[in-house]
Amino acid sequence: MKEGLARTRFGFITRLFAGGETSSKVTEAWLGELEEALLRADLSVTLVDSVMLQVRDIVAFQKIDTVPRVLDAVRDALVAVLANGDRELRGAGQKPRVILVVGVNGSGKTTTAAKLAKRLLQSGETPLLAAADTFRAAAIEQLETWAGRIGVPIVSGRPDGDPAAVVFDAVNAAIARGNSVVVADTAGRLHTKGHLMDELGKIVRVTGRAREGAPDEVLLVLDGTQGQNAIVQARQFTKDAQVTGIVVTKLDGTAKGGAVFAIADELKLPVKLLGVGERADDLIPMDPRAFVDALLPKGA
Amino acid sequence: MFEQLSDRLTDTFAKLQGRPRVTDADLDEALRDVRVALLEADVNFKVVKTLIATVRERAIGENVIANISGAQQTVKIVHDALAEMLGGETATLARATSGPTVIALVGLQGSGKTTTAAKLAASLRKEGRRPLLVAADVHRPAAIDQLRALAKQLALPMESASETTLIADVTNAIAGAAANGRDTVIVDTAGRLHIDDAMMDEVASLVSAVKPTELLLVVDAMAGQDAVEAAAAFKARLPITGLVVTKVDSDARGGASLSIRAATGIPVKLMGTSERLDGLEPFHPDRIARRILGMGDILTLVERAQEHVDQKEAEESARKFLESRFTFDDFYKQLQQIKKMGPLGDLMKMIPGMGAIAKQLPDGPTAERELKRVEAIISSMTTQERVDPTLMNGSRRKRIAGGSGTTVSEVNHLLKQFKEMQTQMKQLRPMLQGGRLPRMRM
Ligand SMILES: Nc1nc2c(ncn2[C@@H]2O[C@H](COP(=O)(O)OP(=O)(O)OP(=O)(O)O)[C@@H](O)[C@H]2O)c(=O)[nH]1
Numbered sequence: 001m002k003e004g005l006a007r008t009r010f011g012f013i014t015r016l017f018a019g020g021e022t023s024s025k026v027t028e029a030w031l032g033e034l035e036e037a038l039l040r041a042d043l044s045v046t047l048v049d050s051v052m053l054q055v056r057d058i059v060a061f062q063k064i065d066t067v068p069r070v071l072d073a074v075r076d077a078l079v080a081v082l083a084n085g086d087r088e089l090r091g092a093g094q095k096p097r098v099i100l101v102v103g104v105n106g107s108g109k110t111t112t113a114a115k116l117a118k119r120l121l122q123s124g125e126t127p128l129l130a131a132a133d134t135f136r137a138a139a140i141e142q143l144e145t146w147a148g149r150i151g152v153p154i155v156s157g158r159p160d161g162d163p164a165a166v167v168f169d170a171v172n173a174a175i176a177r178g179n180s181v182v183v184a185d186t187a188g189r190l191h192t193k194g195h196l197m198d199e200l201g202k203i204v205r206v207t208g209r210a211r212e213g214a215p216d217e218v219l220l221v222l223d224g225t226q227g228q229n230a231i232v233q234a235r236q237f238t239k240d241a242q243v244t245g246i247v248v249t250k251l252d253g254t255a256k257g258g259a260v261f262a263i264a265d266e267l268k269l270p271v272k273l274l275g276v277g278e279r280a281d282d283l284i285p286m287d288p289r290a291f292v293d294a295l296l297p298k299g300a
Numbered sequence: 301m302f303e304q305l306s307d308r309l310t311d312t313f314a315k316l317q318g319r320p321r322v323t324d325a326d327l328d329e330a331l332r333d334v335r336v337a338l339l340e341a342d343v344n345f346k347v348v349k350t351l352i353a354t355v356r357e358r359a360i361g362e363n364v365i366a367n368i369s370g371a372q373q374t375v376k377i378v379h380d381a382l383a384e385m386l387g388g389e390t391a392t393l394a395r396a397t398s399g400p401t402v403i404a405l406v407g408l409q410g411s412g413k414t415t416t417a418a419k420l421a422a423s424l425r426k427e428g429r430r431p432l433l434v435a436a437d438v439h440r441p442a443a444i445d446q447l448r449a450l451a452k453q454l455a456l457p458m459e460s461a462s463e464t465t466l467i468a469d470v471t472n473a474i475a476g477a478a479a480n481g482r483d484t485v486i487v488d489t490a491g492r493l494h495i496d497d498a499m500m501d502e503v504a505s506l507v508s509a510v511k512p513t514e515l516l517l518v519v520d521a522m523a524g525q526d527a528v529e530a531a532a533a534f535k536a537r538l539p540i541t542g543l544v545v546t547k548v549d550s551d552a553r554g555g556a557s558l559s560i561r562a563a564t565g566i567p568v569k570l571m572g573t574s575e576r577l578d579g580l581e582p583f584h585p586d587r588i589a590r591r592i593l594g595m596g597d598i599l600t601l602v603e604r605a606q607e608h609v610d611q612k613e614a615e616e617s618a619r620k621f622l623e624s625r626f627t628f629d630d631f632y633k634q635l636q637q638i639k640k641m642g643p644l645g646d647l648m649k650m651i652p653g654m655g656a657i658a659k660q661l662p663d664g665p666t667a668e669r670e671l672k673r674v675e676a677i678i679s680s681m682t683t684q685e686r687v688d689p690t691l692m693n694g695s696r697r698k699r700i701a702g703g704s705g706t707t708v709s710e711v712n713h714l715l716k717q718f719k720e721m722q723t724q725m726k727q728l729r730p731m732l733q734g735g736r737l738p739r740m741r742m
Pocket residue numbers: 103104105106107108109110111112133136139186187188189249250251252253274275276277278282409410440491493
């Protein structure tokens with residue numbers, strides 16, 4: 001985790017420590033920089049406003065007024081937001097366990113499905129991938145290439161075929177072959193397209209016909225470079241596809257993925273996994289403390 | 301995109317204009333509101349800072365405080381500053397003076413480069429150009445297959461590069477283009493992070509070997525604060541000539557992508573407006589500014605209508621309308637045509653002054669669903685029922701509800717609305733036949 005997120009550490013944030021020393025007092029200018037750092041990380045304005053109010057409060061009334069102590073307080077508050085909920089993947093023990101991967105176009109779903117299959121394989125499970133993006137050109141080939149790389153079997157749809165049927169078939173194939181978990185990739189869709197969101201709702205329903213109670217986990221893949229629209233996406237996907245957890249990708253860049261704080265806060269959805277690169281191993285469990293430390297790093 | 305920002309600003313301006321005279325406190329409050337609206341729209345915080353400072357400076361310079369028309373003036377100052385941020389003139393794509401025009405696409409992972417390459421080829425062909433697609437994303441699994449499939453859909457030629465001979469493959473494809481009667485070469489490259497030195501070196505070598513006529517940076521409309529930093533880093537390494545903003549059909553406010561011009565000077569040249577291969581449009585900063593500022597964009601509306609609405613059918617409908625022969629069949633046809641023009645709410649907002657009404661409409665997916673319900677109900681009617689809704693008795697209504705997966709009360713509601721529409725038509729007829737259509741006030 002540390003290593004993955006470490007790459008995001010340098011930059012503007014270090015200015016917050018320009019004074020450097022443990023005893024340096026909080027100034028108005030420093031508060032401005034703190035606010036900017038939070039906004040720059042894509043935290044929602046509402047959340048930043050509330051953090052800043054609290055900070056001013058503790059500085060004024062609790063006499064906590066040195067830079068390191070205030071930063072610690074802010075970190076704790078942010079960690080508390082993310083610590084909400086159970087970050088374990090659901091459905092352990094189900095036969096098979098079914099995980100759907102959903103999200104807007106280009107957020108990293110296919111790569112995440114492959115990485116997740118590899119993680120599950122390494123933890124002793126016997127995953128089966130389902131290529132249910134039958135819409136985008138060569139999406140099936142993309143996941144098939146990954147399946148070959150990581151050595152996991154795959155059930156593929158036909159181009160323009162019915163995605164719900166692919167997931168249904170994959171679950172039945174897993175039952176027949178004894179695979180312990182199905183990880184299904186779905187087509188990217190904008191949350192504003194009613195008919196595509198309806199299609200996703202149907203995939204979820206049909207999955208339940210293949211195995212009572214499935215899918216166990218619907219993972220919404222959010223691009224960590226996205227701004228406030230991520231919150232709108234999370235709302236709509238949760239409504240139409242009963243999202244149970246979030247994956248934030250592309251955190252190996254300079255973006256901080258701060259939009260997830262508002263999502264965790266408003267929708268009480270746990271952020272379960274983080275994408276930190278393009279290789280199969282670049283998927284790590286969420287550690288709220290490390291995530292926040294990447295946003296407001298310790299020391300300089 | 302765009303309109304959500306507009307709603308916020310409209311509220312702020314309304315509040316300001318309610319004041320008899322602008323005080324210092326009013327100005328501060330308005331600027332605070334504008335700042336929040338911009339930040340919530342993902343406008344880069346540095347750009348916001350500069351913009352707010354500019355507005356404040358001009359407001360003080362123009363003595364808006366305590367001035368009778370101070371509120372008006374302030375609104376105009378904000379308008380102007382925003383329009384400046386977006387850039388003035390529409391930027392077009394350059395063409396090579398000799399040899400094939402080469403357009404290369406670069407950007408972060410998942411921003412939409414491959415789809416944009418295919419869309420660009422389709423749109424240039426429409427203008428009479430003869431494009432060749434070149435797949436140079438040698439990293440993402442099946443990226444080349446993706447472009448190949450898109451080229452096949454468009455019946456356009458495609459060449460691909462392989463990892464070890466990337467630069468040679470691309471330069472050879474370009475060198476061979478003219479001989480094969482191709483005047484434009486569009487190169488799709490792999491997505492990469494601006495801080496990945498090895499990958500940035502790769503694209504820098506490719507670009508210096510190929511010397512593209514246009515080097516376009518592709519940016520997601522839903523991007524956040526970091527987009528400006530990424531764009532600046534791309535610009536520092538590469539001679540970027542323009543920006544393509546994709547996924548504009550989302551409800552993102554698009555502030556990050558629009559900040560890039562202000563922060564780096566790279567002009568936005570194109571925008572992607574749907575997943576379909578015809579979903580690429582020129583970017584007109586002035587029109588976009590009008591939309592953001594809630595002033596409508598009638599030009600784009602007219603263009604879309606010209607492109608998507610069948611003129612003959614429209615005239616036929618209008619005649620039937622006048623003769624009160626307008627049936628559910630005609631209604632259905634019209635719905636299809638309007639749907640082709642884009643989401644209802646978006647269309648409304650392009651009409652000056654309609655932004656506020658559009659806000660009352662259910663939001664995107666809901667409006668679309670309602671439209672679908674209406675379609676389903678009409679589809680479940682028999683031919684006779686469509687022409688003569690008076691046939692509709694209880695059992696027919698029940699059958700239609702069953703067939704369309706709706707309820708009888710939903711069917712009843714639609715029938716009632718249709719009847720009201722026919723009544724209105726009858727009332728309008730004398731007026732319309734009396735001569736010209738009443739002119740719409742704009
Ligand atoms: N740097 C980085 N790139 C990533 C990460 N996750 C995915 N990507 C890249 O992002 C691009 C898009 O990823 P995909 O997995 O194809 O995204 P998708 O959501 O399946 O895309 P569509 O199916 O087209 O909607 C690819 O180039 C991936 O390699 C990540 O954590 N870090």
